[in-house]
Amino acid sequence: MTPQLHHSRGSLSPSLEHYLRAIFDLQESKGYARVTDIASMLGVAKPAVSAAVKTLRSNGLVSHRVYESILLTEDGAKRAKGVSGKFSILMHFLTDVLGVEEEQAFVDACVMEHYVSGNSIDRFLDLLRFFEEPGNQEILEKFHQFRRSCESVDTCPTCSYHCDISVIDFDDMSKKIKQSKRRV
């Protein structure tokens, strides 16, 4: 059975986690957060922020002196740092390792931070660190060369797969990729 897309009970929803990180970032940069800051940062209307903050408060993750500042509780800060750490790892991985364009990496990291398990994040970090090991930077460079050679043509010259699956037709994609691991 395929997993549920919805977050499990007891954990914060992706949306609330997103608010939490926004508050964390604001608190880091200006000492505290205000509803308007959050709203403009996330591109949502203020009442949405009000509602979210209320929920976060009822979960004991922020303290909110109404019409004044919003601050993370110790618990909230802990959680926020977790999300923020995930974001950083993902961001670095996407840009530094995979070579994803920064704008795109940002968007992807912003969603992945809420959806990718801690286990997998750990592994992402491992790989990130592996490439930082003395002597391994050149491996990464070699990959970047390989990658660039893929970008230049529709089909990667060195393998049978299309390198830009978002551009090409997917028609035979799924046949080409062995799905032995799949267990639906």
Next chain:
Amino acid sequence: MTPQLHHSRGSLSPSLEHYLRAIFDLQESKGYARVTDIASMLGVAKPAVSAAVKTLRSNGLVSHRVYESILLTEDGAKRAKGVSGKFSILMHFLTDVLGVEEEQAFVDACVMEHYVSGNSIDRFLDLLRFFEEPGNQEILEKFHQFRRSCESVDTCPTCSYHCDISVIDFDDMSKKIKQSKRRV
């Protein structure tokens, strides 16, 4: 401004995409899909499937002879293959490259397939292919050794980062990881 967590207009919601892939898989394995199959596969109640299928039908992605079979249209199949391809790439990347446990990889791939951009998926595929290049398998093997050495202790001996961020306290995590790339 941080991106919205919600899917953009015109594109399918993660939920509907998930149904679409389920139908795709069922169609591949038994020729067609039925409401009950989908429901049990996704672990949701049948009315949820009914509703989703209705929406997919109105989007021209499936044909549904009520009380009978659900089949992908040409358009639906194309989209489903796209999602399925993403899933495969992510699954292989997580298990083969990162060494994530299969159960966990499956869960993660199931959400990432809906949230990670095509651009990034392309890069994941590139890296996957890079490691398959003749002579590069040993690099991957080297990483796997490195990774295992991290698992054995809380803090990776070869770097200043904690390798298992989901287990350790995040308190100084965010300070350690430079977030220069972040632009909130």
Next chain:
DNA sequence: CAATAATGTTAAATCTATTTAACAATGTTT
């Protein structure tokens, strides 16, 4: 073929996250 089982739909309710409109509180400026 009638009874029962399996399958599918509709209806009603819930929950989360959002919006706009209207209003309330606070701060600033003259």
Next chain:
DNA sequence: AAACATTGTTAAATAGATTTAACATTATTG
């Protein structure tokens, strides 16, 4: 201090995705 601007809240509505309960249709089988 009064007027205005900024900031924040409440209320009401919408939209998506879900659930349970009840009912409808189709299939099986005794």
